[in-house]
Amino acid sequence: MRINPRFTNRFMEILLNTQAFFTVGILVIIVAIILVKGIGNINLEFIFSFPEDMGRHGGIYPTIIGTIMLAILSIIFATPLGVGTAIFLTEYTKESIFTKIIRFGVESLAGIPSILYGLFGFIFFVIKLKMGWSILSGVLTITIMILPTIIRTSEEAIKAVPKNVRFVSYSLGATKWETVTKVVLPSAAPGILTGIMLSVGRVVGETAAVIFTMGSSLRLPTSIMDSGRTMAVHFYILAREGISMEKAYATALILVLSILLINIIAYYIMSRVISKYS
Amino acid sequence: MTKDTSIKEQIVKTVLTIFALSSLLFLFLIFIFILIEGSPLFIKVGLKNIILGFKWAPTKGSFGIFPMIISSFLVTFGALVIGAPLGLSCAIYLSEYSGKRLKMILKPALELLAGIPSVVYGFLGVIYIVPIIRNYLGGSGFSLLSTSIVLGIMILPTIISISFDSLVSVPRSYREGSYAMGATKWQTIYKIVVPSARSGILASFILGMGRAIGETMAVIMIAGNALKIPMNITDPLRTLTGNIALELAYATGDHRLGLFSTGIVLLVIIMALNYMANFGIKRRS
Numbered sequence: 001m002r003i004n005p006r007f008t009n010r011f012m013e014i015l016l017n018t019q020a021f022f023t024v025g026i027l028v029i030i031v032a033i034i035l036v037k038g039i040g041n042i043n044l045e046f047i048f049s050f051p052e053d054m055g056r057h058g059g060i061y062p063t064i065i066g067t068i069m070l071a072i073l074s075i076i077f078a079t080p081l082g083v084g085t086a087i088f089l090t091e092y093t094k095e096s097i098f099t100k101i102i103r104f105g106v107e108s109l110a111g112i113p114s115i116l117y118g119l120f121g122f123i124f125f126v127i128k129l130k131m132g133w134s135i136l137s138g139v140l141t142i143t144i145m146i147l148p149t150i151i152r153t154s155e156e157a158i159k160a161v162p163k164n165v166r167f168v169s170y171s172l173g174a175t176k177w178e179t180v181t182k183v184v185l186p187s188a189a190p191g192i193l194t195g196i197m198l199s200v201g202r203v204v205g206e207t208a209a210v211i212f213t214m215g216s217s218l219r220l221p222t223s224i225m226d227s228g229r230t231m232a233v234h235f236y237i238l239a240r241e242g243i244s245m246e247k248a249y250a251t252a253l254i255l256v257l258s259i260l261l262i263n264i265i266a267y268y269i270m271s272r273v274i275s276k277y278s
Numbered sequence: 279m280t281k282d283t284s285i286k287e288q289i290v291k292t293v294l295t296i297f298a299l300s301s302l303l304f305l306f307l308i309f310i311f312i313l314i315e316g317s318p319l320f321i322k323v324g325l326k327n328i329i330l331g332f333k334w335a336p337t338k339g340s341f342g343i344f345p346m347i348i349s350s351f352l353v354t355f356g357a358l359v360i361g362a363p364l365g366l367s368c369a370i371y372l373s374e375y376s377g378k379r380l381k382m383i384l385k386p387a388l389e390l391l392a393g394i395p396s397v398v399y400g401f402l403g404v405i406y407i408v409p410i411i412r413n414y415l416g417g418s419g420f421s422l423l424s425t426s427i428v429l430g431i432m433i434l435p436t437i438i439s440i441s442f443d444s445l446v447s448v449p450r451s452y453r454e455g456s457y458a459m460g461a462t463k464w465q466t467i468y469k470i471v472v473p474s475a476r477s478g479i480l481a482s483f484i485l486g487m488g489r490a491i492g493e494t495m496a497v498i499m500i501a502g503n504a505l506k507i508p509m510n511i512t513d514p515l516r517t518l519t520g521n522i523a524l525e526l527a528y529a530t531g532d533h534r535l536g537l538f539s540t541g542i543v544l545l546v547i548i549m550a551l552n553y554m555a556n557f558g559i560k561r562r563s
Contacts, residue, residue, distance in 0.1 A: 016375060236495055
């Protein structure tokens with residue numbers, strides 16, 4: 001018997017609708033669970049006090065500081081490198097074998113899973129360069145990990161700046177570098193910022209690459225040679241070692257909220273750029 | 279142009295070239311250091327005994343990671359079985375059925391959810407999925423099935439976002455041509471839109487696989503980490519990534535080298551997957 005195509009059409013429409021809402025539903029439920037279970041355990045004291053008894057009691061203050069230090073320092077290292085690479089690829093060369101090789105390198109870096117960054121950072125920075133489990137080892141490892149994201153988004157942002165703007169600048173006698181710094185980069189800045197914010201989001205949620213380079217000391221780090229623990233690592237240890245479910249949910253909530261907030265800012269900046277150019 | 283500015287331009291260009299080369303340098307360093315640490319064991323113990331060996335007892339001279347290779351592929355395949363149909367349906371719904379306003383809300387919402395850290399997925403898997411599997415299907419609950427479910431959900435945003443982009447980039451005229459021939463909406467999607475977007479959809483699956491096979495912390499939490507090939511979907515397993523992360527903190531000597539050998543195998547698999555994904559994306563454009 002031939003199935004009526006109209007029936008199939010209707011059937012598939014309903015099936016696809018159901019699947020789509022099921023999928024979105026799962027993801028919404030994940031956030032909802034974290035929110036409901038975590039919110040009761042969060043207060044200012046949790047954020048600003050030190051953990052006691054491995055995190056069973058007290059707050060998560062040192063892990064917040066550790067996370068902020070890691071994120072800010074990685075961005076400070078990765079931004080000039082990444083934006084510089086993007087400027088080089090878009091403004092200073094034509095497409096050639098050389099740029100293809102560099103792009104291949106960037107794409108390959110983007111595909112390497114974080115545990116291999118952890119493995120590399122551990123053997124190279126922690127052991128061979130004798131930096132030990134320290135914020136510095138973590139920062140350098142993470143810098144390499146987020147570099148591809150920053151390069152790609154910066155490249156897209158720079159490419160989106162209209163060609164005419166550059167021609168006007170050249171016609172006024174500006175050099176290439178003057179054109180890049182005074183004309184191209186200011187126009188591309190919001191797009192670049194989006195890439196930076198997305199990278200910060202990734203750093204905040206990262207565990208595998210961080211735990212083997214930065215370690216997991218719960219003390220408040222006072223220098224970049226100290227070991228430290230990020231919120232994500234703290235959450236992992238709380239959950240895996242079953243130290244405290246309440247504290248784990250509370251940490252997860254702060255972690256997820258901060259990442260969502262960072263990503264929302266990133267998308268807000270991006271949507272502003274898109275509406276400006278279209 | 280004065281001489282001063284041309285010297286300055288030259289310096290700028292040199293510095294930028296060095297910056298651009300840094301990515302290659304980092305890639306090179308990662309490869310070299312993982313290779314230097316991991317390859318001596320391949321020579322000492324033998325490639326075959328590591329890749330095809332069944333026994334992992336690194337303190338007693340056995341470095342077989344065959345069960346882990348199989349396990350890594352099994353969870354990745356499992357994740358794809360769960361994530362690919364759901365993700366593709368969601369992408370088709372978003373690009374073909376949903377209204378503009380719903381699309382404007384759902385697309386960014388899904389991308390935001392991609393930022394939820396993997397440890398959170400792992401944790402929720404332990405709390406909610408493991409007990410369900412344990413109660414209804416038996417075993418400890420830490421299993422191939424629960425790991426596949428968690429990874430399948432985790433790769434949804436990747437699959438949806440990339441499939442959606444490739445579905446949307448199928449020209450409108452293709453759809454109109456199909457409707458003009460009297461095809462229904464589903465026939466158009468099934469026969470015209472999806473085949474036209476297939477290389478992008480394939481790339482989204484491969485990138486999803488890459489994410490699943492590289493995932494570590496969530497997998498450790500939920501896989502049970504047993505050192506054998508799972509014979510059943512309720513059996514526990516240990517992946518390549520899990521093996522590295524579980525033992526790196528305390529391993530010394532040959533044991534540590536064995537973890538780097540595991541890293542080499544993982545690196546080779548990942549590079550092959552990336553190459554395939556890039557090939558798919560390039561063919562589309």
